[in-house]
Amino acid sequence: MTENRSLPRIGVLAIQGDYAAHAAALADAGADPLEVRQPDQLKGLAGLILPGGESTTILKFLDKLNFFEILQEFCSVNPVFGTCAGAILLAREVRNPAQRSLGVLDAVVERNAYGRQVDSSILTAETALPGGPLEMVFIRAPRIVNTGSTVKVLAVRDGSPVLVRQGSVLAATFHPELSPDRRVHQLFVQIVNAAHSQKAHELEVRF
Ligand code: GLN
Numbered sequence: 001m002t003e004n005r006s007l008p009r010i011g012v013l014a015i016q017g018d019y020a021a022h023a024a025a026l027a028d029a030g031a032d033p034l035e036v037r038q039p040d041q042l043k044g045l046a047g048l049i050l051p052g053g054e055s056t057t058i059l060k061f062l063d064k065l066n067f068f069e070i071l072q073e074f075c076s077v078n079p080v081f082g083t084c085a086g087a088i089l090l091a092r093e094v095r096n097p098a099q100r101s102l103g104v105l106d107a108v109v110e111r112n113a114y115g116r117q118v119d120s121s122i123l124t125a126e127t128a129l130p131g132g133p134l135e136m137v138f139i140r141a142p143r144i145v146n147t148g149s150t151v152k153v154l155a156v157r158d159g160s161p162v163l164v165r166q167g168s169v170l171a172a173t174f175h176p177e178l179s180p181d182r183r184v185h186q187l188f189v190q191i192v193n194a195a196h197s198q199k200a201h202e203l204e205v206r207f
Helices: 020-029 056-066 068-077 085-090 183-206
Strands: 010-011 033-036 046-050 080-083 089-095 105-110 121-127 134-139 143-147 150-157 160-166 169-172
Touching: 010 020, 010 183, 020 033, 020 183, 033 105, 046 056, 046 085, 046 183, 056 068, 056 085, 080 085, 085 089, 085 105, 085 121, 085 169, 105 169, 134 150, 143 160, 169 183
Parallel strands: 010 033, 010 046, 046 080, 080 169, 089 105
Antiparallel strands: 105 143, 121 134, 150 160, 160 169
């Protein structure tokens, strides 16, 4: 991957799952992606994507690499975007079964919650994003069963949120990186750019 300093540098946790598709989507959406495999690679990143995959497997590797706490610290002060397993990792509480999570998104998530026949499916529906209906690819998706009052719901399926935002934390229970539409990644790049200007402004005010 070539370095491009004029674009925001956004990491994609590349331990397990479909991180390569996210890196490609980020490049399309106007960011400079970096696949992150070690804790020290978080240094200097403007944001991070936690991809879909298998959250239990990702957790095991995070523990093995002594990465969990460092990742939690990064996610509590920087923009993060979790898709599917990544959304499970971000949640405050995980059910079915209960498992450890980073706790940076005020939401309760139930794993593999959509039943067998709709285990994996593609839905096209209106969302809060401008530009018309959005294709949403669900693969053994979790269900967001509860959200805190500061969580904005940007899309729903069967009455449950599937795309949510809480400040600079974005989460989708589907896989926007697997559709050609780049609006969700563009939204995340906007969140990252806004957080970056905000930080620069705070520094200006302080000094
Ligand atoms: N079922 C997976 C989990 O519980 C998530 C599936 C996905 O990321 N596509 O971690």
